[in-house]
Amino acid sequence: MAVDTWEGLSGHDRHAACLVAAQGGNRRALDTLVTDLTPLVWHVTRSQGLDRVSAEDVVQTVWLALLRHLNRLEHPRALAGWLITTTRREAQRARTTGYDRESPVPNEGLSDIPTQNDGPEQEALRDDRDRRLWAAYAQLTERCQHLLKLTVLAGRAQYDAVAEALHMPRGSIGPTRGRCLNQLRDLLNREGGPQ
Amino acid sequence: MNAGQDNNPTANGQDDNPTEEDLLLLAELDVLFDKVDPMPADLVERVQFAIALEDLDVEVARWQRDQELAGVRGAGPNTVTFTVEDLTIMVSFAPAGGGYRFDGWLVPGGPHTVEVRVAGHTSTTTAADEGGRFAVDQVPKGTTQLVIHLAAGHGGRGRTVVTPTLVL
Numbered sequence: 001m002a003v004d005t006w007e008g009l010s011g012h013d014r015h016a017a018c019l020v021a022a023q024g025g026n027r028r029a030l031d032t033l034v035t036d037l038t039p040l041v042w043h044v045t046r047s048q049g050l051d052r053v054s055a056e057d058v059v060q061t062v063w064l065a066l067l068r069h070l071n072r073l074e075h076p077r078a079l080a081g082w083l084i085t086t087t088r089r090e091a092q093r094a095r096t097t098g099y100d101r102e103s104p105v106p107n108e109g110l111s112d113i114p115t116q117n118d119g120p121e122q123e124a125l126r127d128d129r130d131r132r133l134w135a136a137y138a139q140l141t142e143r144c145q146h147l148l149k150l151t152v153l154a155g156r157a158q159y160d161a162v163a164e165a166l167h168m169p170r171g172s173i174g175p176t177r178g179r180c181l182n183q184l185r186d187l188l189n190r191e192g193g194p195q
Numbered sequence: 196m197n198a199g200q201d202n203n204p205t206a207n208g209q210d211d212n213p214t215e216e217d218l219l220l221l222a223e224l225d226v227l228f229d230k231v232d233p234m235p236a237d238l239v240e241r242v243q244f245a246i247a248l249e250d251l252d253v254e255v256a257r258w259q260r261d262q263e264l265a266g267v268r269g270a271g272p273n274t275v276t277f278t279v280e281d282l283t284i285m286v287s288f289a290p291a292g293g294g295y296r297f298d299g300w301l302v303p304g305g306p307h308t309v310e311v312r313v314a315g316h317t318s319t320t321t322a323a324d325e326g327g328r329f330a331v332d333q334v335p336k337g338t339t340q341l342v343i344h345l346a347a348g349h350g351g352r353g354r355t356v357v358t359p360t361l362v363l
Contacts, residue, residue, distance in 0.1 A: 042234045067252075068254070
């Protein structure tokens with residue numbers, strides 16, 4: 001039995017191998033990409049201010065849209081960037097069509113943006129360290145929050161995608177992230193961290 | 196220690212030399228994002244079902260959620276609407292037997308083929324009438340997706356439109 005070419009690989013190499021195999025018609029490779037990268041698509045969608053139900057639709061729409069686009073991705077490196085860009089566009093579209101009409105709960109999605117809320121999600125954070133880290137993260141600038149979230153979720157090898165999504169030069173992603181992390185540590189250490 | 200961490204950014208991508216401390220903090224954040232806002236447990240599975248299509252050259256119809264938000268959900272038949280550029284798909288579903296009965300309407304109408312996929316079951320295929328109406332009895336409960344094979348017009352190749360899944 002043939003061994004999957006991405007077996008044993010991780011991060012960018014794994015996604016590149018999967019993409020090439022998927023372009024060749026390997027459905028398991030496509031499923032592996034879905035397993036690995038759906039968390040990225042999910043969190044990018046939620047960062048755009050969609051409620052969980054609408055976010056599920058957007059996640060599916062993005063992956064379905066990829067099917068047609070699969071063979072147009074010439075560089076495996078472009079996949080994460082395509083996913084981030086498409087997810088943002090789809091999320092914005094969903095938000096517009098969902099809220100422009102006479103929806104009785106127009107702000108439902110806006111009220112549970114994880115980056116701006118200290119509401120119910122706090123309950124999910126029982127661990128004190130988690131609570132302090134989340135409180136410190138929430139005090140970072142929005143730019144730092146997005147940059148840290150995207151680099152963590154997209155993988156460190158995929159800075160091109162993150163740079164494009166944040167309209168930053170690729171070379172400044174690493175140094176900027178370093179500064180964001182330092183700010184995060186300062187916030188965490190300040191008098192034992194935020195309460 | 197990471198010997199390269201003082202390197203200046205260079206053109207060949209060696210601009211990232213996070214310290215071990217940085218990597219630990221990033222790993223912590225990674226776990227934290229999922230704790231704070233976990234993905235629905237079945238989302239990956241639903242996506243994998245949705246994209247397990249014979250033909251990958253498909254257009255995606257988007258769910259018009261506002262209808263559901265307007266409170267259609269209830270005891271009576273439920274209606275969902277999907278749209279893609281020049282096609283609108285409306286489907287009402289009502290409990291019937293152990294599953295559902297689908298009544299649908301494609302606009303603009305035509306003798307299109309409608310496939311109802313349900314995870315773990317065989318697909319059901321039916322033809323819409325000239326007005327775009329179609330009906331499917333006994334759709335099993337579960338993760339469900341519509342695949343519309345549009346009738347080829349003017350001798351061109353027929354297009355295929357798919358919806359995201361809904362869980363019934």
